[in-house]
Amino acid sequence: MARVVKKFPAIPEEKPYHENRHAERRVPNLHSRGYVYMWDQWTDGKIWHIQYPEDYTVSDYVMAQIIRTRGNKYGVPVQIQVLTDRIYFKYDLTNYKEQRHVEW
Numbered sequence: 001m002a003r004v005v006k007k008f009p010a011i012p013e014e015k016p017y018h019e020n021r022h023a024e025r026r027v028p029n030l031h032s033r034g035y036v037y038m039w040d041q042w043t044d045g046k047i048w049h050i051q052y053p054e055d056y057t058v059s060d061y062v063m064a065q066i067i068r069t070r071g072n073k074y075g076v077p078v079q080i081q082v083l084t085d086r087i088y089f090k091y092d093l094t095n096y097k098e099q100r101h102v103e104w
Contacts, residue, residue, distance in 0.1 A: 001051075001055065002038060002042065002054075002055045003049050004046045004047065004048060004049075005047050005048070005049045005088065006047070007047060008047060008081050008088050009081070009083075011081075037055075039070065042091075043070070043076075044091075045090065045092070045094075046090065047089070048088065048090065050063070050087050051086045052085040052086065060082050064080055064082045064089075067080055068080065071091055076092065076093060077092045078091050078092065
């Protein structure tokens with residue numbers, strides 16, 4: 001389940017992320033078309049840790065792109081760290097014009 005963490009993790013000594021790593025997965029994409037991610041929580045400016053398959057079922061690369069696209073749509077920068085089956089991210093609201101929670 002998605003959770004807030006205090007800081008981004010140190011990069012562990014593991015194989016570098018590769019977008020084709022999930023090519024062998026045969027898990028149905030239950031989150032596509034109509035699935036609602038928890039944007040109201042995830043966009044609060046805190047560092048979030050989400051994990052496959054509890055929080056998303058697409059590949060790590062695709063989920064990272066979804067997170068980035070959501071930030072770009074509203075002009076909010078996002079810090080993101082993609083590791084194997086987990087993603088850490090934070091929407092940077094410090095320079096957001098209205099200095100409040102973004103209505104995503």
